[in-house]
Amino acid sequence: MTKSFYIAVIYLVVILLVLDRMNTGQLFSTGDVRAEVSRSLVDHSNVSQSRFQYNSSTSSFSSQYLINSIDRFEWYRQQMYSNLNIKKPETASNISTLYAYEFEHEITVTTTSWKRLGYRVYCRYVDRNDLEIGEPFESFTYPEYIVACKKRKGTRKIGLSVGKNGEFQPIPIVDRMLKKPKYELSMCISAIYGSEPKWLMFIEMIEHFKMQGVQHFYVHIFNASNYDLRVINDYVRTGELEVHYLIERDSRTDDRWQKVNIADCLIWSRLESKWTIFADLDERIYMTNYTGTILDYVREVKNEDVASIQFRQQWIMKTELMPEKYEGEKQIDTWMPTHRWHNSSGIGSPGHTAKCIIDSSKVFKMFIHRPTQFFPSLNRPYIQKVVNPEEGIIRHYRDQNLGSWGRKWLKGILKFGPFRNTNYPERLIGKLTENVKRRIKYVYR
Known part of the structure; x- marks a missing residue:
């Protein structure tokens, strides 16, 4: 046998081994590293700077993103152990998936199961023929309601199970490998x-x-009346709104859904939107002395270190429930919150029940009122900009009776100053009223 013959045989064996690894669902990731996700993670405390590093090995199927020179999923695990003060994840009794999103570096699955933070789950991969691909990948719920799964070539659907060979329901994957x-x-x-x-x-x-x-809206619905759904679905029809429905498998009070909403929307909006407002149905954020819209304002943010823009709160006392059905144009002039309620608190201190506009590609963990952990930049940690009331503010039409808010919180609000009558901006109220009436007439007449 010649030397060239042996070389050819060895080469053939290597090719067959590579093909075998590909067919068994080996980790797959692309070499196109997005600037938004090629960053390390850091929280608000004084944490040493770390960076995402992309390990370009000889095979694209074994390359992966690293954090602090370690596997990103191991880094997630270390964060979970440290922040939750646990040594290993517990086994969940069940897990309910919500949506799955494919990024360049991982598939992120959001869940709805309550009290599952820090629990072990398994990522299950399904191909276009509805056949499972390879061995389940062991992961965990961290941050809350979020599970990170490694990518596998050929995956068309993904599911979660609490046992390695347990039952799971595969769900389709939303594409978030966007160029911009x-x-x-x-x-x-x-x-x-x-x-x-x-x-x-x-x-x-x-x-x-x-x-x-604002160019696009995301909303989660746990329950809504058919009458309310008529207008919600009309905004879906015009492409301005997307809806995710929440289904209960655990026992929780309605307000507990807000954290599910925040966790899923953090991932839902990531890379699809440059800036994302997180706010309530009864909050109206607007610019005050700044002569422009919120969009104009964020367009002027040139500092790439800014990952969050926080607005301070002013509470407007809402004292009645909203009307059940549309009864005519005069009713709108009377009952639009911006027309009806004016008794206003002083302006809350920075951070006090504030709301934020974030670049979700830079935020790792999000709370109701602020990000709690950022993806840092390559040079300096990301920061949060606090907007002065002279530039912008939140008018929060807060109902006094729902959730016993007035009894629980009103005394605390008094420390921000005496109540007085204030108005929604005169320069905006006319156009807003016109637009509201036009939509109502289209949907309900």
Whole structure:
């Protein structure tokens, strides 16, 4: 046998081994590293700078993103152990998936199961023929309601199970491997639940933020009346709104859905929108002395270190429930929140129940009122900019009775100063009213 013959045989064996690894669902990732995700993670505390490092090995099927020179999924595990003060994840009794999103570096699955933070789950991969690919990948729920799964070639659906060979329900995967964001400014609306009629509050909220430059809206619905759904579905029809429905398998109070909403919307908006507002149905954020819209304002943010823009809160005392159904044009002039309620608190201190506009590609963990952990930049940690009330503010039409808010929190609000009458901006109220009436007439007449 010649030397060249042996070389040819060895070469053939190597090729067959590579093909075998590909067919068994070996980890797959691309070599196109997005600037938004090629960053390390850091929280608000004084944490040493770390960086994402892309390990370009000889085979694209074994390359992966690293954090601090270790596997990113091991880094997630270390964060979970450290922040939750645990030594290993527990085994969950069940797990309910919500949505799955494919990024360049991983598939992120969001869940709805309550009290599953720090629990072990297994990622299950399914191909286009509905056949499982390879061995399950062991992962965990961290941050809360979020599971990171390694990518596998040929995956078309993904599911989660609590046991390695347990039952799972595969769900389709949303593509988030985008070259650039589709939207400059979007909004994550807090989850919709409860019995108060929402049609008018919802329309006013959408039309207000459209005037501020919001191009797309995300909302989660736990329950809503058929009457409210008529206008919600109309915004879906026009392509301005996307809806994710929440289904209960655990026992929790309605307000507990807000954290599910925030976790899913953080991932849902990531890389699809450059900036994303996180705010409630009864909140109206707008610019004050700054002569422009919110979109104009974020366009002027040139400092790439800014990952969050925080607005301070002013509470407007809402003392009645909203009307059940549309009864005519005069009713709108009377019952639009921006027309009806004016008794206003002083302005809250920085960070006090504030709301933020974030670049979700830079935020790792999100709380109701602020990010709690950032993806840092390659040079300096990301920062949060606090907007002065002279530039912008939140008018929060806060109901005094729902959730016993007045009894629980009103005394604390008094420390920010005496109450006085204030108005929604005169320069905006006419156009807002016109737009609200137009939408209502289209949907309900």
